[in-house]
Amino acid sequence: MTAEEWERLVTISRERLFPCIQCGKCTGGCPIALVCKTFNVRRILNEVLYTEGEEVAQNKDYLWNCSACGTCMSRCPKGVDPMEMVMTLRSVLVEDGEIPAKVRDVLKSIDVRKNPWGMGKDSRADWAEGLEVKNIADADVLYYVCCTPAFDRRLQKVPKAIVKAFNRGEVNFGILGVEEVCCGNEIKRLGDLWNFETLRDKNLENFKKHPIKEIVVTSPHCYNSFIHDYPGLDVKVKHYTQKIDELLTEGRLAFTGEFTRKVAFHDPCFLGKHNQVFDEPRRVLQSIPGMNYVEFDRCRERSLCCEGGGGRMWIEAFDAKDRTANIRVREALDLGVEVIATACPFCLLTLEDAIKIGRYEEKLKVMDIMEIIDQVLD
Numbered sequence: 001m002t003a004e005e006w007e008r009l010v011t012i013s014r015e016r017l018f019p020c021i022q023c024g025k026c027t028g029g030c031p032i033a034l035v036c037k038t039f040n041v042r043r044i045l046n047e048v049l050y051t052e053g054e055e056v057a058q059n060k061d062y063l064w065n066c067s068a069c070g071t072c073m074s075r076c077p078k079g080v081d082p083m084e085m086v087m088t089l090r091s092v093l094v095e096d097g098e099i100p101a102k103v104r105d106v107l108k109s110i111d112v113r114k115n116p117w118g119m120g121k122d123s124r125a126d127w128a129e130g131l132e133v134k135n136i137a138d139a140d141v142l143y144y145v146c147c148t149p150a151f152d153r154r155l156q157k158v159p160k161a162i163v164k165a166f167n168r169g170e171v172n173f174g175i176l177g178v179e180e181v182c183c184g185n186e187i188k189r190l191g192d193l194w195n196f197e198t199l200r201d202k203n204l205e206n207f208k209k210h211p212i213k214e215i216v217v218t219s220p221h222c223y224n225s226f227i228h229d230y231p232g233l234d235v236k237v238k239h240y241t242q243k244i245d246e247l248l249t250e251g252r253l254a255f256t257g258e259f260t261r262k263v264a265f266h267d268p269c270f271l272g273k274h275n276q277v278f279d280e281p282r283r284v285l286q287s288i289p290g291m292n293y294v295e296f297d298r299c300r301e302r303s304l305c306c307e308g309g310g311g312r313m314w315i316e317a318f319d320a321k322d323r324t325a326n327i328r329v330r331e332a333l334d335l336g337v338e339v340i341a342t343a344c345p346f347c348l349l350t351l352e353d354a355i356k357i358g359r360y361e362e363k364l365k366v367m368d369i370m371e372i373i374d375q376v377l378d
Contacts, residue, residue: 017085019078020045026072026082031305032065035322039065041072041082048085063089064100068189068310069269074301083189083310090191102314103190110195114181114202115147116314125177127156131163139174142212142235144226146219147182148345154352155345159218161374162240168377169247173216179206183217185225185270190311200230207235216243220271220344221309227275239271241343241369245280248287257376258290261338266296266328266351267303268344281343284369288376296331304328308346325354332364340366 026041027033033040039062063086072082093099094107106116113121127150136142143162149155166173184199207215215237217223226237238246247253265285271277278300286293298304306325328351332340342348351366 025075029075069305070273094191134174136174140213141173161370169252183222183225185221220268224270241281255376260290262292264337266342306350308350325350329354
């Protein structure tokens with residue numbers, strides 16, 4: 001990192017970071033610090049504020065450990081946002097080309113294919129083949145699917161279940177199909193601001209083509225991006241759990257089957273900590289007949305991050321001794337639950353991987369809320 005780059009970074013960050021009193025609540029609550037003792041948010045803040053930055057420059061690999069969960073931000077008594085500092089530092093590394101190979105592949109795929117998974121744009125709507133799904137041109141509610149459930153075969157069950165529930169609830173919805181592009185939430189948090197702005201502009205262009213009254217999203221990451229990173233988007237945005245809760249409240253949707261399992265809900269960071277959507281997923285789960293619903297000790301604002309956000313879906317933590325998803329799975333086993341329910345594609349994949357790594361498949365499952373709903377709608 002050159003002196004000029006460092007000075008530019010300090011100019012951007014110092015004013016917003018200056019209220020920091022070095023109390024350590026950020027590092028004390030940081031989930032990454034649980035598994036990577038060398039990742040210290042308070043130390044990085046101190047380095048940016050009060051030194052020439054040699055330590056940050058020498059240990060820049062650690063900057064990719066952050067999962068952008070927002071715990072540090074929510075715990076800070078002075079309202080400092082260390083996550084924003086990490087994003088700014090990453091943006092300097094992206095401009096310099098000093099990025100991990102997997103991040104480079106993701107950003108290249110975003111630039112060329114408008115999704116992070118290297119998949120062809122023409123196959124984006126293949127998941128909807130044979131379903132009753134309209135194009136958004138004939139509807140007023142846009143169902144924005146998200147890259148991951150659109151392409152990942154394991155996760156395609158989720159949008160299919162959403163379509164089924166929306167049709168039962170007589171929602172006048174449609175999709176963009178192959179015109180849908182990535183929301184850019186992780187791309188911005190990886191530090192690629194140019195690619196993010198390109199995605200944002202394309203999405204806004206797509207949205208404005210149609211008389212959309214409401215956007216419903218699968219992923220909390222898309223929800224977060226549309227609400228916080230899309231100035232000028234004057235359409236109501238809802239996570240699917242909020243829409244399902246609405247349909248249940250209005251009597252437009254009802255569950256006829258039972259799900260007789262012991263279930264705990266894992267709060268996705270970008271739904272909970274970032275956007276305070278805590279109650280709707282719980283109301284939906286607790287309305288399912290037969291369910292034995294329990295809570296994790298670390299839940300709601302204190303929920304343990306799975307490490308899937310902030311671009312960590314594509315990067316292993318540097319110098320980590322464990323994974324927070326493994327810790328979460330052990331918490332579920334100690335609680336005696338049979339199913340971890342979640343409402344985020346990244347959470348589902350990371351927690352499911354942790355179950356496989358621990359060989360707990362016979363004891364524990366991870367299910368998206370919509371997968372459970374799909375079983376009780378029949």
